[in-house]
Amino acid sequence: MNNNILYITNPKLSFTWLENKKRQWLISSINMNSNLTKDTLSEFFISILFECTKPLDKNNILNNFMNLKISRVECEAILEELIKYNILIEKDSKTELSSWIRNYTLSYSDYSKDDVSSQDKQKMIKYNNECNYPEITKLHTGEKYKLKHPSMYKLPKMKKIQDIMNCNSILNSTVISKDLLSGFLFYLFGSQRVGTFHDFMPVLCKSYPSNGARHILDLYICLKDLSWIDDGMYYYNPIEHTLILISDQSIKKKGITLIVTVNYERMQWRYRHSWVYRDVLFELGHFIQHLKFICFGYGISFTEESDDFPGDILSLQDLKEEIAIIVGLGR
Structure with missing residues (x-):
């Protein structure tokens, strides 16, 4: 995989909106060991969701979040962890929220149309140009x-x-x-x-x-x-x-x-x-x-x-x- 990851590789990793007094955005994770701490990231995430509607420079993101009572050192650590787990993606030296997470719409193919197959093929070609098609088996090299x-x-x-x-x-x-x-x-x-x-x-x-x-x-x-x-x-x-x-x-x-x-x-x-x-x-x-x-x-x-x-x-x-x-x- 290259660094320009355009999708989240685990469907169980997502954002959950909690309707409580704190009104927090949290990471929901089912049976998964993740170092992401929901308490620390709550305000950070909701800011990212509102601010990152377009690619932003890392420094711009960090500067925007200084009023959240989180130190720059803490912000940098959180930001690097989000990038590590592909929740934020790096593209052309910019940092943005993956559109796969931000857009809560489910795409589908309309098979009543004659060109549905060709449209799907073009989408798959685009995906493959962005990120190589996964191997269909594991590539182990043992005896x-x-x-x-x-x-x-x-x-x-x-x-x-x-x-x-x-x-x-x-x-x-x-x-x-x-x-x-x-x-x-x-x-x-x-x-x-x-x-x-x-x-x-x-x-x-x-x-x-x-x-x-x-x-x-x-x-x-x-x-x-x-x-x-x-x-x-x-x-x-x-x-x-x-x-x-x-x-x-x-x-x-x-x-x-x-x-x-x-x-x-x-x-x-x-x-x-x-x-x-x-x-x-x-x-x-x-x-x-x-x-x-x-x-x-x-x-x-x-x-x-x-x-x-x-x-x-x-x-x-x-x-x-x-x-x-x-x-x-x-x-």
Whole structure:
């Protein structure tokens, strides 16, 4: 990412207007570790919202806020933190409030018009010229373990659809074989094909739906005490159908643990509004039901886990990614 960031990469970061005696503007943050302090920033924010209707020089902003009983040193520290978290953006040596936050309007495409596709394409080209299109998978470079494609061997037969829908499958707390895990991952999360949108935007097609084919979820797998692979934390590459070792740190939990993370930027790059957090939840819900369907189909037991895997082990980017769910398999 370059310094001219034109959108907020996390839809959960927004401003909230509190109708109380102090009438404050606050930062609302859901399950997010942020150093932004709401008490200190309240008056500062409401001033920015009114003053920054056009690009302003840093010094002009600081000078305008000296009457808020905040020292210049404190203002400079707050300003730098706002810039750090992309709440304020720097553009042509100016500092302004991101228009994505300031404008509380939800853009949409009118598909009754014949030129809606060409208009959307031009908008995406503009976005891409301003800020590069996000990668559709994580670019980890560790040791790779190639998994077999399910067409190369015979998988156990899945249960009947009616039994799965009625949850009549028997779930086994047994060791999952290499071949079964390979097929499980492919049908759960693997790319069925890679398409191209508007002639330049690569998109994944998976076996569960995603709004705009954004596919914002990534899958990490913690493996321990399996005979066919070294212990460690792996990233599952859905295009290559490979496991990529990203950490061999000591893992406590035995067997197979799935860690599903959310990459907000893939959604925000295209839609650029906090409203898409709803679509984040929809996609996560689709994935969870898809996971349960496959587990019931193959008779694999699963449990929701609450282990705290540090973000630095997973190489997650602050505010752009976070852990959504953790699931243990075969126990």
